Amino acid sequence: MNPTLAVILALAVGTYAFRLVGPVLHGRVTVPPRVQELASAGAVVLLVALLATGALTEAGGFAGWARPAGVLAGAALAWRRAPFALVVLGAATTTALLRLAGMG
Amino acid sequence: MRSVQRTTTGAAGDRSLVRDSSLVWLASGVVGVSFGAVSVAGGLPVWVPVLMSLVVYAGSAQFSAVGVLLAGGGPAAAVATGLLLNTRTAAFSLAVAEILGTGRAGRFLGAHLVTDETVAFALAQPDPARQRRAFWISGLGLFAVWNTGVLAGALAGSALGDTARYGLDAAFPAVLVALVLPILRADAAVRRCALLGAALALAATPAVPAGVPVLLALAGLLLHRRPAAAPGAAA
Numbered sequence: 001m002n003p004t005l006a007v008i009l010a011l012a013v014g015t016y017a018f019r020l021v022g023p024v025l026h027g028r029v030t031v032p033p034r035v036q037e038l039a040s041a042g043a044v045v046l047l048v049a050l051l052a053t054g055a056l057t058e059a060g061g062f063a064g065w066a067r068p069a070g071v072l073a074g075a076a077l078a079w080r081r082a083p084f085a086l087v088v089l090g091a092a093t094t095t096a097l098l099r100l101a102g103m104g
Numbered sequence: 105m106r107s108v109q110r111t112t113t114g115a116a117g118d119r120s121l122v123r124d125s126s127l128v129w130l131a132s133g134v135v136g137v138s139f140g141a142v143s144v145a146g147g148l149p150v151w152v153p154v155l156m157s158l159v160v161y162a163g164s165a166q167f168s169a170v171g172v173l174l175a176g177g178g179p180a181a182a183v184a185t186g187l188l189l190n191t192r193t194a195a196f197s198l199a200v201a202e203i204l205g206t207g208r209a210g211r212f213l214g215a216h217l218v219t220d221e222t223v224a225f226a227l228a229q230p231d232p233a234r235q236r237r238a239f240w241i242s243g244l245g246l247f248a249v250w251n252t253g254v255l256a257g258a259l260a261g262s263a264l265g266d267t268a269r270y271g272l273d274a275a276f277p278a279v280l281v282a283l284v285l286p287i288l289r290a291d292a293a294v295r296r297c298a299l300l301g302a303a304l305a306l307a308a309t310p311a312v313p314a315g316v317p318v319l320l321a322l323a324g325l326l327l328h329r330r331p332a333a334a335p336g337a338a339a
Contacts, residue, residue: 004152007179011169012159014187019218022197023204023211036202040227041294041328043199044287046192047224048298049305049321051280054273057309067274074278078285084124088131091278095271 064104070095117234118241125242128221129249131275132163136253139166141261146174150258157254161216161247165189168314188315195322196223203235217243221276224283293328300324 022039025031031039055071057063074091082090136157143153148170156166165186172182197218203226204214217239226239288295301324305317312320 003179004148004173005155007169007173007182008152008156008159010183011156011165011186011190014183015160015162015165015190015193016216018187018190018194019197019215020212021194022199022201022218023215025198026201026204026211027206031201038325038328039195039198039201041291041297042195042322042325043223043227044284044294045298045301045321045324046195046318047220047280047284048288049301049318049324050192050220051277051284052302053305053309053317054280055277056306058273060310060314063273066271067277070271070274071277071281074274075281075285078278078282084282085127087282088127088275088278092131092271092275095274096269097271099269099271 066095066098066103069098069103118237121234121238121241122245125225125238125245128225128242128279129245131272131279132221132246133249133253134270134272135163135276136250137257137260139163139170140254140257140259142167142257143170143174144258144261146170148173153254153258154251157251160186161250162186162190162193162219163250164314185314188313191315192220192318193218196220199223200226200239203232203239205236214239214243217247219243219246221279222246224280228283228286296327297324300327 051071055063055068058067070091070093073094074087077087077090139157140150140153144150153166153170156169160166160169168189169182169186172185173179177185197215200214200218200223204211222239222243225242226235229235229238284298288298301321304323305321308317308320
């Protein structure tokens with residue numbers, strides 16, 4: 001088989017298997033409420049870790065100041081309960097403007 | 105997030121879900137275009153990014169797998185890197201299992217739509233019915249937009265230029281902030297776990313392969329005490 005095709009198929013099968021863990025276990029085994037609670041908390045922990053590493057790092061190093069500054073602007077808007085659109089556009093615009101001004 | 109927190113039902117509720125999803129779709133579409141363009145510009149044929157996006161459907165894993173392939177890292181390294189990044193989807197699928205329900209078609213189709221953004225969007229909703237609608241609206245839309253974007257990017261090549269110029273790399277963490285902030289505000293136990301987890305992930309980032317830091321963050325759950333075990337903390 002074409003090695004690139006093999007990479008795609010192996011990634012697809014493995015990823016789908018990960019994604020099936022929850023739906024397949026659900027209803028087949030009785031998940032104790034404590035485990036359900038930890039799964040929900042775990043999802044939030046993962047998302048916060050993703051946003052923290054995504055905001056601050058790039059390829060194992062610091063991502064530069066423009067990106068975290070934009071995310072911080074978005075977070076401030078979210079804290080003030082601004083509409084979702086404003087949070088996202090505010091973050092991207094802040095970063096874009098800082099880059100335009102020469103910040104990394 | 106005001107519109108997401110408001111409990112609405114029926115068509116008005118769906119409209120607000122579509123409105124809030126559409127920005128995530130727009131940003132993802134542009135990232136998809138850049139994925140297609142980067143892959144083709146690196147020398148891969150058009151079908152590679154297009155097929156990968158349809159059957160793998162995980163942005164960060166796709167970028168890293170193509171990056172390893174283009175850097176000459178070999179097929180095994182490309183698969184290992186991508187799968188490592190995607191192990192987190194197993195935890196996400198557990199978190200949304202209740203939302204996907206027990207129907208065969210819903211579970212097997214819905215599983216493929218489990219992504220960071222869609223899970224965050226669904227969990228941010230106040231009640232189970234709205235969580236279900238949010239998952240499907242956000243998930244199906246994201247799948248359509250992502251794959252259309254990748255195809256367009258692969259065909260157009262690198263006409264868009266460097267997408268960092270648009271600040272899109274800040275948009276994604278900001279999307280996640282907006283979605284998790286209401287949960288973090290409401291739940292002190294989850295907040296403690298998340299802060300510890302993020303600190304662990306950041307500390308580990310320079311030292312371990314991509315995908316591992318986020319998994320290490322799950323150690324933050326050690327701070328998640330059984331409510332009955334801490335009667336003094338209850339209030």
